[in-house]
Amino acid sequence: MKIITVKDMYEADRWTMEEAGLDEIVLMENAGAALASSIQVGEGNGRVILAGKGNNGGDAIVMARRWAEQKIPFSLWLLCPPEKLRSAPRQHLNAYVAAGHSFTVLAPDTKELLAEELNVAHLIVDGMLGIGTKGAPREPYRTILQWANHSQAIRIAIDVPSGVSEDIHQGEVFKATRTITLQAPKTTAFHPRWTSFYGQVEVVDIGLPDKAFEKVEVRRQLWGQEQVRRTYPKRAPDAHKGTAGKACVFAGSFTMPGAAVLAGKAAIRGGAGLTTIVTPKSALPLIAPSLTEATYVAASDEDGHFSGELPALGSFDAITVGPGIGRRKGSALLVDQLLEAENVPLLLDADALYHLSEDVSRLKRRGSPTILTPHPGEMAQLCGVKVQDVQTERLNLSRRFCQEYGVFLVLKGPHTVVTTPSGEQFVNHSGNAALAKGGTGDVLTGVITAFMMSHGSVQAALCNAVWLHGKVAEVLVEEKHSLTDVTASDVIDGLPSVLRTVEK
Numbered sequence: 223m224k225i226i227t228v229k230d231m232y233e234a235d236r237w238t239m240e241e242a243g244l245d246e247i248v249l250m251e252n253a254g255a256a257l258a259s260s261i262q263v264g265e266g267n268g269r270v271i272l273a274g275k276g277n278n279g280g281d282a283i284v285m286a287r288r289w290a291e292q293k294i295p296f297s298l299w300l301l302c303p304p305e306k307l308r309s310a311p312r313q314h315l316n317a318y319v320a321a322g323h324s325f326t327v328l329a330p331d332t333k334e335l336l337a338e339e340l341n342v343a344h345l346i347v348d349g350m351l352g353i354g355t356k357g358a359p360r361e362p363y364r365t366i367l368q369w370a371n372h373s374q375a376i377r378i379a380i381d382v383p384s385g386v387s388e389d390i391h392q393g394e395v396f397k398a399t400r401t402i403t404l405q406a407p408k409t410t411a412f413h414p415r416w417t418s419f420y421g422q423v424e425v426v427d428i429g430l431p432d433k434a435f436e437k438v439e440v441r442r443q444l445w446g447q448e449q450v451r452r453t454y455p456k457r458a459p460d461a462h463k464g465t466a467g468k469a470c471v472f473a474g475s476f477t478m479p480g481a482a483v484l485a486g487k488a489a490i491r492g493g494a495g496l497t498t499i500v501t502p503k504s505a506l507p508l509i510a511p512s513l514t515e516a517t518y519v520a521a522s523d524e525d526g527h528f529s530g531e532l533p534a535l536g537s538f539d540a541i542t543v544g545p546g547i548g549r550r551k552g553s554a555l556l557v558d559q560l561l562e563a564e565n566v567p568l569l570l571d572a573d574a575l576y577h578l579s580e581d582v583s584r585l586k587r588r589g590s591p592t593i594l595t596p597h598p599g600e601m602a603q604l605c606g607v608k609v610q611d612v613q614t615e616r617l618n619l620s621r622r623f624c625q626e627y628g629v630f631l632v633l634k635g636p637h638t639v640v641t642t643p644s645g646e647q648f649v650n651h652s653g654n655a656a657l658a659k660g661g662t663g664d665v666l667t668g669v670i671t672a673f674m675m676s677h678g679s680v681q682a683a684l685c686n687a688v689w690l691h692g693k694v695a696e697v698l699v700e701e702k703h704s705l706t707d708v709t710a711s712d713v714i715d716g717l718p719s720v721l722r723t724v725e726k
């Protein structure tokens with residue numbers, strides 16, 4: 223599903239009206255109808271619908287008419303005088319009034335009543351500000367947003383939570399329990415500043431033809447179960463361990479053996495035919511007893527860490543380096559040499575990214591696919607910026623980086639973003655805060671390593687691995703864990719049940 227900017231949405235809107243001849247009034251009617259049927263009204267009274275002056279308010283007015291016709295009690299508040307409404311919402315207000323329904327206009331003498339209604343409401347529908355918002359909400363929106371956010375009610379936002387805008391600000395924003403987005407998810411839903419205000423996001427169709435988005439250069443998409451099912455490769459009946467892929471994982475050290483165990487186990491669970499762990503000699507006995515299925519190469523060791531001497535290796539379908547390798551000179555030398563490995567995809571994670579950040583331009587010399595899997599801190603180091611700058615520019619920064627250095631990038635965190643060397647972007651739709659624990663990144667690295675070998679496309683491999691990893695966390699919390707107790711090992715143990723649903 224395409225993720226679009228405000229400019230894209232207005233362009234698709236313009237095409238639909240001008241080229242397809244579908245009137246704004248019709249789209250607003252569709253929007254209001256879709257909203258009326260997808261919002262659960264709950265028991266009792268205390269439903270408040272807030273309508274602003276723009277088309278977002280128009281959607282709320284149509285929704286109100288639909289509810290009124292179904293005899294659902296509510297109060298509709300207009301936050302500007304009716305004559306100040308834009309043309310389409312004004313026409314729909316006329317229809318609402320002609321049908322015999324009532325509303326209240328916000329004015330100095332009604333303000334207290336609205337405050338009281340919001341205070342006791344059980345449901346608040348926010349049609350105050352939509353994608354036309356510029357900067358922080360001004361009065362009267364600011365005060366009403368404060369009242370709404372203090373209420374114990376379920377809060378539903380129409381299209382976007384009021385106050386969310388592409389220009390970042392620190393002003394008041396509607397804190398939605400759920401956002402019902404019209405036609406296509408907006409980029410702001412995945413911006414760290416706004417994600418938490420969206421609550422649960424649902425997309426409803428309001429009848430814009432697909433063609434409306436053809437002219438729009440959409441290079442960002444949501445990646446979810448449907449896309450995974452479509453792209454997940456079937457294992458051939460005559461597969462053998464050689465065809466399932468031979469992975470070489472440079473991981474671990476005397477002080478961080480667990481990272482190698484996690485990455486190796488996850489690669490094997492993720493389907494790798496043969497997995498070889500290359501680790502410093504003194505770390506090997508700490509790793510091997512916990513990872514029976516792998517084979518091992520003992521690398522030259524200096525104080526429990528890689529000395530930097532690259533051992534003689536056979537041929538592999540994928541090389542991964544990073545989990546638990548540490549930041550000493552030896553592992554830096556190792557990364558140096560692996561960057562020169564030709565004809566094999568190379569994944570750099572964790573401390574390999576730390577070493578890479580010394581001289582990122584080395585990436586430009588690589589001929590085979592290179593995959594980087596930074597968390598925001600590692601990304602900041604790679605780009606020479608602050609973590610906060612990564613977080614406010616996740617999509618743009620990732621795209622610039624990939625296009626400049628010709629790499630695939632997995633920028634981790636809630637809504638992990640996968641970017642290809644040409645700048646195509648895929649925002650992941652699964653996962654939860656149970657993954658905020660050491661070692662879960664090593665698990666992801668292992669699964670990616672396996673998927674890189676089983677999938678025809680690196681992009682699909684990355685997106686599917688990221689989705690699977692997040693989905694496992696969701697299933698663990700739904701079925702037998704809390705957000706607090708999930709471990710990286712639990713994520714590995716949870717892979718089979720989700721993989722089974724994908725293979726069906």
Ligand SMILES: NC(=O)C1=CN([C@@H]2O[C@H](COP(=O)(O)OP(=O)(O)OC[C@H]3O[C@@H](n4cnc5c(N)ncnc54)[C@H](OP(=O)(O)O)[C@@H]3O)[C@@H](O)[C@H]2O)[C@@H](O)CC1
Pocket residue numbers: 231234235249250253274275276277278279280281308350351352353354355356357358359360361363380381382404405428430
């Ligand atoms: N195809 C589609 O997607 C369809 C979309 N539809 C819907 O239309 C919505 C977009 O509608 P829209 O363009 O009228 O903008 P919207 O956000 O309702 O109003 C903005 C108004 O608020 C004001 N304002 C701005 N910033 C402000 C601030 N900081 N603080 C205070 N006020 C501020 C500004 O007024 P101004 O102050 O400039 O006079 C402006 O007029 C969209 O989200 C969706 O719900 C559907 O109807 C059907 C088809």
Ligand SMILES: Nc1ncnc2c1ncn2[C@@H]1O[C@H](COP(=O)(O)OP(=O)(O)O)[C@@H](O)[C@H]1O
Pocket residue numbers: 572596597634635636637638652653654655656657658659660661662663664665666691
């Ligand atoms: N709040 C969260 N919501 C969703 N996913 C998360 C959250 N916190 C962390 N994750 C995921 O958990 C993993 C953590 O990776 P990383 O920070 O590299 O851990 P480590 O290096 O300890 O293994 C990433 O895949 C990240 O996307």
Ligand SMILES: [K+]
Pocket residue numbers: 278348349350351352379380381382383384
């Ligand atoms: K809104």
